[in-house]
Amino acid sequence: MLDINKLKFDEKGLIPAIVTDIDTGNVLTLAYMNRESLEISMKKGLTCFFSRSRQELWLKGETSGNYQHIVSITADCDYDALNVKVRKDGPACHTGTDSCFTNLLFEGEEAEGFSMDGLYELLKGRKENLPEGSYTTYLFQKGLDKILKKVGEECTEVIIGAKSNDKAETVYEIADLAYHVMVLMVEMGITVDDIKKELASRHVIDHKVKQEKMV
Numbered sequence: 082m083l084d085i086n087k088l089k090f091d092e093k094g095l096i097p098a099i100v101t102d103i104d105t106g107n108v109l110t111l112a113y114m115n116r117e118s119l120e121i122s123m124k125k126g127l128t129c130f131f132s133r134s135r136q137e138l139w140l141k142g143e144t145s146g147n148y149q150h151i152v153s154i155t156a157d158c159d160y161d162a163l164n165v166k167v168r169k170d171g172p173a174c175h176t177g178t179d180s181c182f183t184n185l186l187f188e189g190e191e192a193e194g195f196s197m198d199g200l201y202e203l204l205k206g207r208k209e210n211l212p213e214g215s216y217t218t219y220l221f222q223k224g225l226d227k228i229l230k231k232v233g234e235e236c237t238e239v240i241i242g243a244k245s246n247d248k249a250e251t252v253y254e255i256a257d258l259a260y261h262v263m264v265l266m267v268e269m270g271i272t273v274d275d276i277k278k279e280l281a282s283r284h285v286i287d288h289k290v291k292q293e294k295m296v
Contacts, residue, residue, distance in 0.1 A: 089161040095131060098163040100173065104277060105198055109173035110181040114163065119154075127150050128165060147171030149247065152271045169274065178202070179272070197263070197273055206269045220264050228268055231261045 090096050095113040102109055114122065114128040118138050121129040128141045128149040143150030149167040156163055174181040175265070179202060207217040220228050235258035242251035 083156055087160050088156060089159065096161060096163060097100060098165050099127050100128060100149065100165045100167055103166045103168055107180055107198065108182055109169065128167060142170060145171065201263055201267065202271050204263055208267055217264060221268065225268055228265050229260065232265055
């Protein structure tokens with residue numbers, strides 16, 4: 082375990098802390114810690130930063146409820162930067178987005194592949210901006226009842242495809258269902274993290290015991 086005294090704080094007594102989501106690997110924010118905020122973070126197991134604009138400590142989530150539970154803190158090879166891996170209770174950014182890094186500046190040919198988190202953020206953007214001609218915009222404008230109707234219809238289509246033992250059709254319909262369920266999630270303010278946490282909290286135990294007759 083690294084001795085905190087080996088860390089190299091800058092001339093203002095600060096060290097940059099790159100906060101990442103332990104479950105997705107996404108970078109959530111870049112903040113700064115001084116020795117006191119780092120010690121508080123390690124003691125509480127919650128991220129505590131030093132605000133350069135307000136010149137004071139701030140415990141992430143203290144007012145918003147969006148706490149960041151620390152899994153690990155790792156220093157880089159020069160001991161002058163930290164990577165803080167967390168599990169978060171809500172949006173990392175004060176704007177309400179999952180990450181502070183949402184403003185795309187450049188995208189190369191090796192663009193990131195599809196992810197459920199990416200789709201969720203895209204749908205969230207559709208609800209906020211309501212671009213014309215978008216089917217997703219249409220669903221949000223029609224409201225909850227229309228979205229629920231589409232979820233029900235897609236459930237039926239999945240059943241029909243599976244009952245026909247048509248793998249390709251079933252995959253297609255499951256994708257449709259997943260999309261509409263995520264539209265429902267955005268409409269109700271349910272995040273991907275909410276679903277992940279619920280699944281992680283479940284422990285399925287098969288209590289079925291095969292009984293054999295004793296002869």
